[in-house]
Amino acid sequence: MKEYNPVTAEVIDALKAVVGDKYVKTDADVLDVYKSDESLAPSFWKTPEVVVLPANTQEVSEIMKIANRFDVPVTPRSAGTSVSCGAVPAYKGIVLLMERMNHIIELNEDGMYMTVEAGVRTIDIQNAAHEKGLLYAGDPCSSDSCLIGGNLATNAGGNKAVRYGTTRHQVYSIEAVLPTGKIVNLGATLKKCSTGFCLDQLIIGSEGTLGIITKATLKLVPLPPYKLDVLAVFTDLAKATALVPKLIKAGLNPTSVEFMDNNFVRSASDYSDLKLPHYEDGCYDIISIETFNEDELDDKMEKLAAVCEECGATDIVEADDRVWKVRRNCLESTRVFSKVATSEDLVVPVTKIADCIQTLVKESQNYDFRVFCLAHAGDGNLHFQILKCDMSDEDWEKQLKEFRAKAYKYVYGLGGRLSGEHGIGLKRLKYMEEYTDPAELDLMKTIKRAVDPKWILNPGKVIEEN
Numbered sequence: 001m002k003e004y005n006p007v008t009a010e011v012i013d014a015l016k017a018v019v020g021d022k023y024v025k026t027d028a029d030v031l032d033v034y035k036s037d038e039s040l041a042p043s044f045w046k047t048p049e050v051v052v053l054p055a056n057t058q059e060v061s062e063i064m065k066i067a068n069r070f071d072v073p074v075t076p077r078s079a080g081t082s083v084s085c086g087a088v089p090a091y092k093g094i095v096l097l098m099e100r101m102n103h104i105i106e107l108n109e110d111g112m113y114m115t116v117e118a119g120v121r122t123i124d125i126q127n128a129a130h131e132k133g134l135l136y137a138g139d140p141c142s143s144d145s146c147l148i149g150g151n152l153a154t155n156a157g158g159n160k161a162v163r164y165g166t167t168r169h170q171v172y173s174i175e176a177v178l179p180t181g182k183i184v185n186l187g188a189t190l191k192k193c194s195t196g197f198c199l200d201q202l203i204i205g206s207e208g209t210l211g212i213i214t215k216a217t218l219k220l221v222p223l224p225p226y227k228l229d230v231l232a233v234f235t236d237l238a239k240a241t242a243l244v245p246k247l248i249k250a251g252l253n254p255t256s257v258e259f260m261d262n263n264f265v266r267s268a269s270d271y272s273d274l275k276l277p278h279y280e281d282g283c284y285d286i287i288s289i290e291t292f293n294e295d296e297l298d299d300k301m302e303k304l305a306a307v308c309e310e311c312g313a314t315d316i317v318e319a320d321d322r323v324w325k326v327r328r329n330c331l332e333s334t335r336v337f338s339k340v341a342t343s344e345d346l347v348v349p350v351t352k353i354a355d356c357i358q359t360l361v362k363e364s365q366n367y368d369f370r371v372f373c374l375a376h377a378g379d380g381n382l383h384f385q386i387l388k389c390d391m392s393d394e395d396w397e398k399q400l401k402e403f404r405a406k407a408y409k410y411v412y413g414l415g416g417r418l419s420g421e422h423g424i425g426l427k428r429l430k431y432m433e434e435y436t437d438p439a440e441l442d443l444m445k446t447i448k449r450a451v452d453p454k455w456i457l458n459p460g461k462v463i464e465e466n
Ligand SMILES: Cc1cc2nc3c(=O)[nH]c(=O)nc-3n(C[C@H](O)[C@H](O)[C@H](O)COP(=O)(O)OP(=O)(O)OC[C@H]3O[C@@H](n4cnc5c(N)ncnc54)[C@H](O)[C@@H]3O)c2cc1C
Pocket: 037, 038, 075, 076, 077, 078, 079, 080, 081, 082, 083, 085, 086, 087, 098, 118, 139, 140, 141, 142, 145, 146, 147, 148, 149, 150, 151, 152, 153, 154, 155, 156, 157, 158, 159, 207, 208, 209, 211, 212, 213, 214, 331, 332, 421, 422, 425, 458, 461
């Protein structure tokens, strides 16, 4: 494992010369804020030595050159909502905070694109598009706090990915600063392009290990005027999950298909101070359908109701804002039960999601921790929120290890992967080494060494130097 140099007074002076004294933070209370993200995994947290807030791409580039010169690691950070310890400075050093780069540069209605700096909040992008009758389709549940650069770096998914794809599908081009400080523009505002390697897509989803994304040109699409959200309630988990592949096959082209088990229904309803149908014993599927034509919506609703009934839904009601509030509060709601938790982000083929949820929920009942399950079910992406409750640290670590070994082996057997949207970060690093094909891992490391010879950008994430 590589050893980095500490951040000396000389490094601090060099950083101040680039961004100005005000934007170089070394106070202990400020540094303390940036030791963690939303991952609730204190054993991984590390306090940075300095936090720097650049104002523009040129400053980001100069910071990377300083980091290379002094051999100091840099962790890019947007809003810090990562649940994979992605924004934790694993080797201390510099945290590079993107929040000052928060301007929408252009919204082109005719061309249907928006060019933004990487520090713009996702919800501001969504709202700006909406005001013009357009849709920015990236929609992670954290959209009111996360920044677009963080979404691009993690290839965030969310509530609209069934129909529109994940963040990488919403992008025409990016500007990025490579680990050496070089500025590159990758991709183009084109419908198609077969001109060389697709390097924008390589950097998107690389979790800040291959480059710092500083700008992006995002695709916008017409906003469908007709929309209906349906809550299908089931009192049987097997039936609720079996609905998902049937819905996809029915040709309804839903925007969202979200699943919540009864643990989440109860905790998120309590947290939101709302009582929804079958609070005591219901599992939920929330399905959104959007169309450009009223008749088409009516037609799809009829078909949707028929599929839900066929699958044994106990209740089928319109899902209003209260339902989405409960859905969005799921993760937060579990924090009242435990401050130590881990969030699994497994992904399997959509045809296997029902079996996968049923098998892993059953398996999780053999352990002392509490497990809550929800899924972006239409994407085959399930989240297990595993809470440490009334257990010793030793039992927590031992049982978690045992559960993960079984769950990961099973998921890979189904053709799945460790992460559908949250990324590997620091938290899943050793599992990435264990479960990834060695040839694929070797190719990733070869690419990393080529663009980041000093392994200075976000070390300790995704892949390990060896
Ligand atoms: C309540 C809650 C709900 C969530 N719901 C979803 C969801 O529905 N879908 C989903 O995908 N995720 C979800 N997440 C996880 C998280 O919000 C996403 O991963 C999000 O994309 C992170 O954005 P951020 O701005 O907070 O980035 P950060 O957490 O700051 O960073 C995330 C990663 O990206 C890197 N990074 C940040 N900015 C840049 C940049 N400009 N250039 C290069 N690298 C960079 C960081 O080093 C880190 O590795 C949720 C989290 C919470 C707490």
